[in-house]
Amino acid sequence: MRRKIALIGGGQIGGVLAQLIAAKELADVVMVDIVEGLPQGKMLDIAEAAHIGRYDSSVNGSNSYEALENSDICIVTAGVPRKPGMSRDDLLSINSKIISSVAENIKKYAPNSIVIVISNPLDAMVTLMQKVTQFPHNRVIGQAGVLDSSRFATFLAWELNVSAKDVHAMVLGGHGDTMVPIIRYANVNGVPAQELLERKHGEKAKDILDAIIKRTRDAGGEVVALLKTGSAFYSPAAAAVEMAEAILKNQRRVLAIAAFLNGEFGVSGYYMGVPAILGENGAESVLEFQLNEEEKQMFEVSLNSVKKNVEDMKRLGF
Numbered sequence: 001m002r003r004k005i006a007l008i009g010g011g012q013i014g015g016v017l018a019q020l021i022a023a024k025e026l027a028d029v030v031m032v033d034i035v036e037g038l039p040q041g042k043m044l045d046i047a048e049a050a051h052i053g054r055y056d057s058s059v060n061g062s063n064s065y066e067a068l069e070n071s072d073i074c075i076v077t078a079g080v081p082r083k084p085g086m087s088r089d090d091l092l093s094i095n096s097k098i099i100s101s102v103a104e105n106i107k108k109y110a111p112n113s114i115v116i117v118i119s120n121p122l123d124a125m126v127t128l129m130q131k132v133t134q135f136p137h138n139r140v141i142g143q144a145g146v147l148d149s150s151r152f153a154t155f156l157a158w159e160l161n162v163s164a165k166d167v168h169a170m171v172l173g174g175h176g177d178t179m180v181p182i183i184r185y186a187n188v189n190g191v192p193a194q195e196l197l198e199r200k201h202g203e204k205a206k207d208i209l210d211a212i213i214k215r216t217r218d219a220g221g222e223v224v225a226l227l228k229t230g231s232a233f234y235s236p237a238a239a240a241v242e243m244a245e246a247i248l249k250n251q252r253r254v255l256a257i258a259a260f261l262n263g264e265f266g267v268s269g270y271y272m273g274v275p276a277i278l279g280e281n282g283a284e285s286v287l288e289f290q291l292n293e294e295e296k297q298m299f300e301v302s303l304n305s306v307k308k309n310v311e312d313m314k315r316l317g318f
């Protein structure tokens with residue numbers, strides 16, 4: 001049987017998601033959006049490239065949530081993105097309302113699906129999605145760490161003048177300005193990245209590394225400032241497709257995702273960005289490892305900002 005991915009939200013990220021999934025023939029795709037004609041038009045456009053792209057995935061658009069029926073995975077980008085000067089947290093009230101209604105419909109029409117949330121503020125929205133659907137935590141996860149880690153790896157690759165494919169670097173914590181890039185284990189195919197930077201730059205290595213970490217934390221805002229209308233969409237879509245592929249193919253990939261923590265990394269009852277195994281059941285398990293004192297402190301600061309968003313959301317009645 002062919003697998004099915006539902007995209008809820010057919011805006012910038014939704015469009016790239018549909019195109020990538022079809023091009024990989026990962027699954028059939030249905031896109032649902034509230035704007036009349038938008039999902040139908042985008043999906044027709046992608047369907048008409050099937051001959052050129054040599055793909056057989058069926059792609060359809062709809063304004064009705066019934067189209068979610070029989071979906072294996074729901075990827076949620078419904079909501080509004082940031083404008084220049086806005087933080088992700090500024091989106092809390094408007095996107096909470098949207099995510100609540102999307103979650104009700106996922107629960108109704110795709111009760112067995114695995115949900116990947118992308119809408120911001122990510123950690124709060126994934127929390128709300130799980131709360132409303134009441135799906136087990138392993139079936140409700142968030143995309144942020146795959147993208148943040150890719151940005152970190154890319155900036156390291158540019159600095160070291162090596163292929164980004166060979167850089168392994170992870171960003172943990174919440175998806176906000178307090179995210180936690182783990183430089184200690186960043187490496188170029190096993191060669192420690194920090195040592196390479198020190199050999200290349202000597203005493204200046206620390207400043208260069210700090211600048212890379214700052215750029216990683218601010219990377220979303222850098223794109224927002226350049227685009228002026230909307231936020232990053234190619235890279236978040238690519239990141240969510242990597243997660244969806246790991247799930248549909250039961251690859252047991254180890255990816256940084258927003259997963260629910262039950263005591264791992266000293267956190268209970270919150271979604272945070274951590275390395276987890278992704279397989280046919282969604283987040284199969286969290287891979288815990290020892291953080292050093294500095295990392296622990298950064299993780300704690302990040303946890304507090306996630307907690308603040310979740311509390312603010314509760315105060316708004318969600």
Ligand code: A3D
Nearest residue numbers: 009010011012013033034077078079080081118119120236
């Ligand atoms: P955009 O192009 O505005 O698309 C959002 C779409 O959602 C629009 O087409 C809306 O019509 C649609 N929508 C609104 N309400 C509903 C609803 N109830 N049901 C179905 N569709 C609805 O935004 P985008 O695609 O650029 O970004 C989407 C979200 O992702 C935003 O919240 C961004 O902040 C967020 N985002 C997250 C990351 C992460 O890495 C976590 C990165 C970039 C953007």
